Amino acid sequence: xxxxxxxxxxxxxxxxxxxxxxxxxxxxxxxxxxxxxxxxxxxxxxxxxxxxxxxxxxxxxxxxxxxxxxxxxxxxxxxxxxxxxxxxxxxxxxxxxxxxxxxxxxxxxxxxxxxxxxxxxxxxxxxxxxxxxxxxxxxxxxxxxxxxxxxxxxxxxxxxxxxxxxxxxxxxxxxxxxxxxxxxxxxxxxxxxxxxxxxxxxxxxxxxxxxxxxxxxxxxxxxxxxxxxxxxxxxxxxxxxxxxxxxxxxxxxxxxxxxxxxxxxxxxxxxxxxxxxxxxxxxxxxxxxxxxxxxxxxxxxxxxxxxxxxxxxxxxxxxxxxxx
Amino acid sequence: xxxxxxxxxxxxxxxxxxxxxxxxxxxxxxxxxxxxxxxxxxxxxxxxxxxxxxxxxxxxxxxxxxxxxxxxxxxxxxxxxxxxxxxxxxxxxxxxxxxxxxxxxxxxxxxxxxxxxxxxxxxxxxxxxxxxxxxxxxxxxxxxxxxxxxxxxxxxxxxxxxxxxxxxxxxxxxxxxxxxxxxxxxxxxxxxxxxxxxxxxxxxxxxxxxxxxxxxxxxxxxxxxxxxxxxxxxxxxxxxxxxxxxxxxxxxxxxxxxxxxxxxxxxxxxxxxxxxxxxxxxxxxxxxxxxxxxxxxxxxxxxxxxxxxxxxxxxxxxxxxxxxxxxxxxxxxxxxxxxxxxxxxxxxxxxxxxxxxxxxxxxxxxxxxxxxxxxxxxxxxxxxxxxxxxxxxxxxxxxxxxxxxxxxxxxxxxxxxxxxxxxxxxxxxxxxxxxxxxxxxxxxxxxxxxxxxxxxxxxxxxxxxxxxxxxxxxxxxxxxxxxxxxxxxxxxxxxxxxxxxxxxxxxxxxxxxxxxxxxxxxxxxxxxxxxxxxxxxxxxxxxxxxxxxxxxxxxxxxxxxxxxxxxxxxxxxxxxxxxxxxxxxxxxxxxxxxxxxxxxxxxxxxxxxxxxxxxxxxxxxxxxxxxxxxxxxxxxxxxxxxxxxxxxxxxxxxxxx
Numbered sequence: 001x002x003x004x005x006x007x008x009x010x011x012x013x014x015x016x017x018x019x020x021x022x023x024x025x026x027x028x029x030x031x032x033x034x035x036x037x038x039x040x041x042x043x044x045x046x047x048x049x050x051x052x053x054x055x056x057x058x059x060x061x062x063x064x065x066x067x068x069x070x071x072x073x074x075x076x077x078x079x080x081x082x083x084x085x086x087x088x089x090x091x092x093x094x095x096x097x098x099x100x101x102x103x104x105x106x107x108x109x110x111x112x113x114x115x116x117x118x119x120x121x122x123x124x125x126x127x128x129x130x131x132x133x134x135x136x137x138x139x140x141x142x143x144x145x146x147x148x149x150x151x152x153x154x155x156x157x158x159x160x161x162x163x164x165x166x167x168x169x170x171x172x173x174x175x176x177x178x179x180x181x182x183x184x185x186x187x188x189x190x191x192x193x194x195x196x197x198x199x200x201x202x203x204x205x206x207x208x209x210x211x212x213x214x215x216x217x218x219x220x221x222x223x224x225x226x227x228x229x230x231x232x233x234x235x236x237x238x239x240x241x242x243x244x245x246x247x248x249x250x251x252x253x254x255x256x257x258x259x260x261x262x263x264x265x266x267x268x269x270x271x272x273x274x275x276x277x278x279x280x281x282x283x284x285x286x287x288x289x290x291x292x293x294x295x296x297x298x299x300x301x302x303x304x305x306x307x308x309x310x311x312x313x314x315x316x317x318x319x320x321x322x323x324x
Numbered sequence: 325x326x327x328x329x330x331x332x333x334x335x336x337x338x339x340x341x342x343x344x345x346x347x348x349x350x351x352x353x354x355x356x357x358x359x360x361x362x363x364x365x366x367x368x369x370x371x372x373x374x375x376x377x378x379x380x381x382x383x384x385x386x387x388x389x390x391x392x393x394x395x396x397x398x399x400x401x402x403x404x405x406x407x408x409x410x411x412x413x414x415x416x417x418x419x420x421x422x423x424x425x426x427x428x429x430x431x432x433x434x435x436x437x438x439x440x441x442x443x444x445x446x447x448x449x450x451x452x453x454x455x456x457x458x459x460x461x462x463x464x465x466x467x468x469x470x471x472x473x474x475x476x477x478x479x480x481x482x483x484x485x486x487x488x489x490x491x492x493x494x495x496x497x498x499x500x501x502x503x504x505x506x507x508x509x510x511x512x513x514x515x516x517x518x519x520x521x522x523x524x525x526x527x528x529x530x531x532x533x534x535x536x537x538x539x540x541x542x543x544x545x546x547x548x549x550x551x552x553x554x555x556x557x558x559x560x561x562x563x564x565x566x567x568x569x570x571x572x573x574x575x576x577x578x579x580x581x582x583x584x585x586x587x588x589x590x591x592x593x594x595x596x597x598x599x600x601x602x603x604x605x606x607x608x609x610x611x612x613x614x615x616x617x618x619x620x621x622x623x624x625x626x627x628x629x630x631x632x633x634x635x636x637x638x639x640x641x642x643x644x645x646x647x648x649x650x651x652x653x654x655x656x657x658x659x660x661x662x663x664x665x666x667x668x669x670x671x672x673x674x675x676x677x678x679x680x681x682x683x684x685x686x687x688x689x690x691x692x693x694x695x696x697x698x699x700x701x702x703x704x705x706x707x708x709x710x711x712x713x714x715x716x717x718x719x720x721x722x723x724x725x726x727x728x729x730x731x732x733x734x735x736x737x738x739x740x741x742x743x744x745x746x747x748x749x750x751x752x753x754x755x756x757x758x759x760x761x762x763x764x765x766x767x768x769x770x771x772x773x774x775x776x777x778x779x780x781x782x783x784x785x786x787x788x789x790x791x792x793x794x795x796x797x798x799x800x801x802x803x804x805x806x807x808x809x810x811x812x813x814x815x816x817x818x819x820x821x822x823x824x825x826x827x828x829x830x831x832x833x834x835x836x837x838x839x840x841x842x843x844x845x846x847x848x849x850x851x852x853x854x855x856x857x858x859x860x861x862x863x864x865x866x867x868x869x870x871x872x873x874x875x876x877x878x879x880x881x882x883x884x885x886x887x888x889x890x891x892x893x894x895x896x897x898x899x900x901x902x903x904x905x906x907x908x909x910x911x912x913x914x915x916x917x918x919x920x921x922x923x924x925x926x927x928x929x930x931x932x933x934x935x936x937x938x939x940x941x942x943x944x945x946x947x948x949x950x951x952x953x954x955x956x957x958x959x960x961x962x963x964x965x966x967x968x969x970x971x972x973x974x975x976x977x978x979x980x981x
Contacts, residue, residue, distance in 0.1 A: 084844070086845065087842075093752060107679055279834065282659075283679065284660075
């Protein structure tokens with residue numbers, strides 16, 4: 001690290017390491033106001049509040065199980081999910097659940113159980129990747145806007161306001177029509193249309209953080225804006241970011257499902273849960289329930305579980321809910 | 325979904341209608357209803373047979389093909405508007421063609437329902453003459469021979485945009501046209517096959533009213549002087565070759581060009597700005613131009629989404645007057661939404677999507693048991709006089725500029741066709757409501773044109789054979805991957821060229837997607853990577869236009885191929901001859917052109933030509949599925965037999981109660 005004259009390495013100033021609890025080790029100064037009566041480390045406190053939400057625990061378990069189901073399941077349960085030609089040749093279409101096909105087959109002859117796994121891979125990959133893109137972009141955008149303020153903030157947030165006024169689903173449809181959908185493109189498209197909410201949230205947080213003493217101190221010591229944003233502002237908004245990221249995952253899965261449902265999902269031979277639902281709806285009036293319910297249950301389970309986890313994360317990261 | 329279907333609808337004679345009405349009296353109405361009410365509003369009478377009585381009036385609701393609403397009303401359209409939805413099932417209800425084709429389930433000429441009497445050929449088949457029956461326009465004018473000349477004058481000037489044009493055929497083979505009284509005499513440039521000329525040349529003509537001979541709103545009928553000019557007075561300078569053009573020379577020709585431009589704009593297409601959106605759709609029902617009709621119906625309502633309402637033309641002078649008080653065409657964005665409407669009883673005549681077939685048909689023409697949710701409907705598969713295929717673009721600049729060159733390699737087309745498993749798709753996807761297409765001549769309805777050679781599958785599904793063909797011709801085959809050319813001399817394209825293409829297709833039914841995905845997976849087995857994209861029917865047919873200098877589209881599948889109309893004699897000059905407007909893929913083969921000419925202008929039969937094309941593969945042949953697995957409300961009669969040229973004749977329809 002290169003220091004400018006007069007700058008003090010931030011890590012050498014214990015009081016500057018915001019977000020990191022005091023070590024309270026021998027020789028450490030105890031902060032003014034007395035010793036903190038802690039019932040454990042920050043991680044332990046976080047975990048304790050999190051597990052207080054039984055729904056969140058169930059949700060986390062479901063998410064882990066669904067990830068295993070989608071990504072490890074196909075290793076155990078082998079089915080053809082890539083060749084519609086072979087599916088037609090070797091299967092009976094729209095057959096109800098049986099010993100051969102525990103959840104039946106769809107209109108192309110694909111095994112539904114395997115299809116839910118295969119489609120789930122896409123939905124989860126897009127969900128997490130798009131959430132990552134949206135959160136990353138939104139956090140940086142919001143932090144920069146909030147930190148610099150003034151005309152920079154005004155300009156950046158007006159851009160956000162303008163983009164927020166565009167119906168997202170409409171925008172997604174237009175983009176998906178202009179650009180040939182692919183897995184990567186859908187991740188980018190959904191990610192780049194979902195960053196507005198985290199941007200506003202982080203910008204709001206930043207506005208309060210930038211006037212804190214430790215930020216002022218870094219300024220006084222000649223810390224650069226980039227350093228302040230990356231090392232002090234963003235780490236201190238981690239609670240907001242993490243909570244919002246979980247909801248972003250759920251939202252991305254929902255958006256992908258919506259696109260898939262209107263026929264703009266991933267191209268064949270890949271599929272996603274929304275496309276599967278869309279195909280299943282074609283047979284709704286024919287009573288082929290197995291083409292709708294299994295994928296719908298998987299879809300709802302994952303989205304609801306992610307939301308439960310998000311709620312619990314918010315509580316766990318909320319300092320006022322932590323016992324002292 | 326079929327393409328370029330100027331279907332000549334089945335129109336019964338008055339006697340036939342009386343007979344049908346009489347028969348109707350004996351019909352047992354399993355589900356009778358008020359004539360105006362759709363099926364769902366009916367109340368079934370059970371326990372005993374009820375004698376059904378023909379009802380005057382009522383409204384019949386016809387389901388349009390999913391995602392394919394009509395979008396062009398002027399009956400002189402280019403290839404981008406050439407569809408059943410625009411012509412056979414929309415324009416022809418209002419503007420009758422000179423000759424009506426379709427008699428029962430046969431595609432043959434129906435003289436009783438034609439505006440003109442049977443043509444007479446003389447002077448060694450170099451002169452043809454015909455007289456007109458007495459038909460009236462709804463503005464009180466008589467349909468005269470000059471109305472025929474009006475159409476021909478416009479065709480002479482604008483043939484290069486007209487969907488059914490091919491070089492050497494009408495109007496190129498016409499020397500002069502004269503009119504006397506109610507007769508038209510056409511002097512030809514040489515002898516023709518009379519059968520072909522009647523079916524494929526005269527069959528294209530739609531008389532146009534003098535009310536359309538204008539170049540601006542509110543002008544006096546005939547003021548533009550295109551319709552009133554003689555055929556000989558219309559002089560154009562024609563340039564043939566790779567970039568053909570017709571330049572109006574005489575005043576009459578210039579007038580015709582102006583009339584065409586005006587009428588096209590009134591229909592929503594601006595020839596000077598082809599990409600402009602169609603903003604005229606909402607004016608169709610109110611524009612007085614379109615209210616001048618000689619057909620049994622006139623337009624009462626039209627929305628840009630494709631909702632069409634028609635009312636009987638009180639001045640219709642044809643043999644069958646409508647019984648219904650109103651005929652409505654309903655648009656649907658998907659087959660499943662149409663099926664939902666059918667189940668809900670909101671449609672009188674609709675279609676059963678293949679994916680909703682619950683019982684396999686014993687044979688293509690013998691329906692299986694109906695979907696149990698449609699107990700109030702009769703099922704009747706409706707097969708077009710056509711073939712199903714999608715074109716390669718032989719001038720494509722796709723795939724790094726090599727797609728067109730690849731398509732020109734016969735070995736590639738053979739390999740590609742070998743991976744299309746038509747029998748499998750017919751059995752598994754279409755539940756037997758389809759027949760294979762192995763050549764250019766339809767096999768249904770049964771006819772004497774299709775040879776046993778053409779009906780034989782010369783490229784049965786065989787992955788090993790396809791791979792072998794590609795390897796033999798210099799390709800490194802990567803099953804599941806993408807093949808690349810290793811030997812340019814054998815491949816016919818530069819070394820390193822990949823076999824990867826894009827097919828844009830329309831999605832009338834979920835089954836269409838299943839079929840395309842199965843085909844893509846099949847091609848992938850030989851390392852031919854095909855990416856699938858979807859678009860609306862109207863978008864696909866607009867994209868699938870011939871481009872002499874090259875364009876990027878590679879393959880376009882509007883999911884229906886071709887119904888031979890107005891080229892009722894399936895001799896192929898409209899589809900496969902070099903330079904034909906509807907030769908969308910720009911297929912060009914000297915042997916094919918020679919054989920077509922021998923058929924059209926000589927006395928040769930179709931056999932040699934169709935056998936040649938069955939193995940030369942100008943397009944990708946696909947199963948010809950039923951146009952509609954038609955569902956007819958049980959108390960609606962006169963819908964069947966259905967015209968194989970895909971016209972509809974709601975003037976024959978009536979409810980019973």
